[in-house]
Amino acid sequence: MAKLNVAQALNAALAQALEADETVIVLGEDVGKDGGVFRITDGLLDRFGKERVIDTPLAESGIVGTSVGLAIAGMKPVAEIQFLGFIYETMDQIASQAARVRFRSLGRFSAPMVIRTPYGGGVKAPEIHSDSLEALFTHTPGIKVVTPSNPYDAKGLLLAAIDDPDPVLFLEPMRLYRAFRDEVPDEPYRLPLGKASVVREGTDITLIGWGPSVPLLKAAADELTARHDISAEVIDLMTLTPLDEETIVESVKRTQRAVVVHEAVRTSGFGGEIAAVLQEKAFLYLEAPIFRVTGYDTPYPTTMFEDLWLPDTTQIVATALDAIRY
Amino acid sequence: MGDVSELFPLIVRMDEDGELVGDLGLVTKQDLVDVYREMRLLRAFDERAWNLQRQGVIGTYAPFKGQEAAQLGATKPLDDSDWLVPTYRDWAAGYVRGVPVTHGLFFSKGHPRVGDVPKSANVLPAQVVIGAQTLHGVGVAWAAKLKHERTATVVTFGDGSTSQGDFHEAMNFASVFSVPLIFFCENNQWAISVPIERQMRAKTIAQRALAYDMEGYRVDGNDYVAVYNLIAELAGRVRNGEGPFLVEAVTYRLGAHTTADDPSKYRVEAEEERWARRDPISRIEKFLLRESLIDEEQIQAVDVAAKAWVEEVLADFKAELSISSSVLFQSVYAEMPQSLANQFDQYMKRVKEVGA
Numbered sequence: 001m002a003k004l005n006v007a008q009a010l011n012a013a014l015a016q017a018l019e020a021d022e023t024v025i026v027l028g029e030d031v032g033k034d035g036g037v038f039r040i041t042d043g044l045l046d047r048f049g050k051e052r053v054i055d056t057p058l059a060e061s062g063i064v065g066t067s068v069g070l071a072i073a074g075m076k077p078v079a080e081i082q083f084l085g086f087i088y089e090t091m092d093q094i095a096s097q098a099a100r101v102r103f104r105s106l107g108r109f110s111a112p113m114v115i116r117t118p119y120g121g122g123v124k125a126p127e128i129h130s131d132s133l134e135a136l137f138t139h140t141p142g143i144k145v146v147t148p149s150n151p152y153d154a155k156g157l158l159l160a161a162i163d164d165p166d167p168v169l170f171l172e173p174m175r176l177y178r179a180f181r182d183e184v185p186d187e188p189y190r191l192p193l194g195k196a197s198v199v200r201e202g203t204d205i206t207l208i209g210w211g212p213s214v215p216l217l218k219a220a221a222d223e224l225t226a227r228h229d230i231s232a233e234v235i236d237l238m239t240l241t242p243l244d245e246e247t248i249v250e251s252v253k254r255t256q257r258a259v260v261v262h263e264a265v266r267t268s269g270f271g272g273e274i275a276a277v278l279q280e281k282a283f284l285y286l287e288a289p290i291f292r293v294t295g296y297d298t299p300y301p302t303t304m305f306e307d308l309w310l311p312d313t314t315q316i317v318a319t320a321l322d323a324i325r326y
Numbered sequence: 327m328g329d330v331s332e333l334f335p336l337i338v339r340m341d342e343d344g345e346l347v348g349d350l351g352l353v354t355k356q357d358l359v360d361v362y363r364e365m366r367l368l369r370a371f372d373e374r375a376w377n378l379q380r381q382g383v384i385g386t387y388a389p390f391k392g393q394e395a396a397q398l399g400a401t402k403p404l405d406d407s408d409w410l411v412p413t414y415r416d417w418a419a420g421y422v423r424g425v426p427v428t429h430g431l432f433f434s435k436g437h438p439r440v441g442d443v444p445k446s447a448n449v450l451p452a453q454v455v456i457g458a459q460t461l462h463g464v465g466v467a468w469a470a471k472l473k474h475e476r477t478a479t480v481v482t483f484g485d486g487s488t489s490q491g492d493f494h495e496a497m498n499f500a501s502v503f504s505v506p507l508i509f510f511c512e513n514n515q516w517a518i519s520v521p522i523e524r525q526m527r528a529k530t531i532a533q534r535a536l537a538y539d540m541e542g543y544r545v546d547g548n549d550y551v552a553v554y555n556l557i558a559e560l561a562g563r564v565r566n567g568e569g570p571f572l573v574e575a576v577t578y579r580l581g582a583h584t585t586a587d588d589p590s591k592y593r594v595e596a597e598e599e600r601w602a603r604r605d606p607i608s609r610i611e612k613f614l615l616r617e618s619l620i621d622e623e624q625i626q627a628v629d630v631a632a633k634a635w636v637e638e639v640l641a642d643f644k645a646e647l648s649i650s651s652s653v654l655f656q657s658v659y660a661e662m663p664q665s666l667a668n669q670f671d672q673y674m675k676r677v678k679e680v681g682a
């Protein structure tokens with residue numbers, strides 16, 4: 001067991017997937033020689049050669065569209081989109097092509113592939129490099145949306161995503177790539193997709209989030225206990241679609257209150273979906289409306305105002321108190 | 327710079343009068359008798375599909391009338407292990423590769439079976455998003471290369487598609503990774519109402535190959551003999567590790583864009599008449615008559631056979647129309663997620679209620 005950060009854990013997962021299965025290939029902009037702009041694919045080209053770790057031309061639709069064909073014909077492409085903000089370039093190839101191959105062909109063909117991409121703010125990146133666009137894809141049937149929040153999950157989820165028979169959009173919180181280290185087993189292991197995790201148990205309120213928000217939820221839970229004697233349960237969704245409704249509904253039935261947190265803009269964000277599911281399935285248990293702490297309905301700001309824009313622990317604590325006192 | 331279109335002269339072997347201006351190459355006279363018959367059958371199907379839409383039996387249909395030589399020439403030379411990546415207008419091409427023409431009717435009917443390509447056929451479901459399939463073609467061919475399989479892939483698309491970014495990304499990826507692929511453009515002169523001169527300033531589509539350091543060819547798409555020989559040669563080279571190639575088949579959409587379109591709004595009759603004289607079927611007929619490979623009586627027999635065949639197709643179509651409405655939920659994911667299963671239950675209740 002080694003202490004790895006998220007970036008290293010992802011790198012280890014990719015190496016093991018390439019090692020175990022000849023059909024796995026890694027492709028994208030700068031993923032070869034450079035090892036990716038975040039070094040997630042570092043060293044893979046040397047180990048596995050340029051037929052399997054492929055520097056592609058600079059064209060997102062090309063990367064995903066050729067991956068669809070590769071996957072249909074039996075390869076297991078793990079494509080990298082350099083930043084989630086550039087995913088619009090390949091919207092059709094993801095939403096209308098990869099996600100629909102199985103449906104369109106009544107199961108005759110499928111496109112098992114992974115699209116890895118860094119996302120989220122807080123790293124003072126240029127315009128378009130920090131956007132959280134997960135809701136575009138949770139709104140797309142046929143593709144799964146997965147996002148880890150720590151090194152252990154990062155490795156287990158990525159290996160599961162590569163094994164999955166359906167296309168998976170794998171969102172990597174940019175801000176957490178090197179934020180901390182965890183014990184990560186050396187051997188390959190898989191965490192089930194579609195399963196949320198209760199990362200902290202509590203009795204008074206449920207805080208729900210994913211990816212880059214999870215550390216904020218934990219910090220908020222700490223503060224709620226320390227300063228307000230409130231016991232908060234924290235749920236890391238890990239997979240957004242398919243959504244693990246059972247875990248969140250079961251939790252909220254116990255705590256009777258919930259706050260959903262995401263960096264993405266508020267309107268039509270995935271938090272609205274969580275709130276809808278909870279009120280449909282736990283309505284009579286609720287003691288307060290389900291509140292959201294999210295980005296604002298503006299384009300992601302330039303770095304000067306980034307910290308003011310992003311949800312923070314203070315907001316989460318304040319909103320949780322609103323729910324408690326409602 | 328000189329006129330680079332001159333580097334891409336039109337390849338013709340049999341002219342519109344059915345005269346050989348080149349040789350038959352790999353095509354035998356018996357092949358021509360068979361292909362003539364097959365094209366007539368497919369033409370009869372295509373015309374019938376048009377009428378079926380008019381009668382309200384099917385929805386919008388995109389006819390391939392006039393493009394039979396291009397579609398058959400591009401697919402007849404392929405082996406069973408080769409791949410075809412087609413569009414919504416390629417029912418004749420798909421038919422050659424083992425996809426029943428009923429799929430053209432399913433498509434227009436909005437019937438889910440349209441994507442249910444027979445297991446024996448290496449053909450992707452017809453693509454609707456203009457140009458998207460060009461990248462899938464590159465991927466399929468690339469997979470063959472990575473797996474060291476000697477297969478050729480043909481991806482088809484129209485002239486309008488060459489304006490899409492995906493087409494250019496596909497050409498570039500294919501070229502950079504030297505994938506065993508034939509880009510086969512059915513240049514039927516029109517993208518709905520927009521003529522080729524509005525898609526591009528270049529005189530030919532074939533010359534697009536230059537920018538990607540690819541071999542490009544411009545062939546008379548209404549000349550089966552020319553298209554067949556070209557594709558047979560290129561498919562052989564592709565299987566031996568060469569490629570990619572770009573082929574522009576110059577043809578014409580004799581009918582409307584779809585049953586929802588009225589071409590008299592944007593093109594003149596004289597043009598349609600000019601192209602009707604270059605019909606891919608009539609030139610083979612003229613050749614066969616002149617060579618005494620067929621006579622008037624046999625031509626009429628083909629008429630009868632075509633009618634009978636179309637009836638069979640329609641019978642198959644009707645027999646296969648019934649399909650469980652549960653199909654809607656079954657192929658979204660390999661395994662149905664719980665949240666979707668809940669919706670499926672509700673849906674099936676509704677199905678029961680309305681008695682669908």
Ligand SMILES: Cc1ncc(C[n+]2csc(CCOP(=O)(O)OP(=O)(O)O)c2C)c(N)n1
Pocket residue numbers: 415454455456483484485486487488514516517518579583
């Ligand atoms: C991305 C996209 N944009 C627009 C359309 C609507 N559309 C359908 S067919 C067509 C023209 C296509 O022309 P071409 O590629 O030349 O093929 P043809 O129909 O002539 O065979 C258009 C604009 C579409 N299907 N997809």
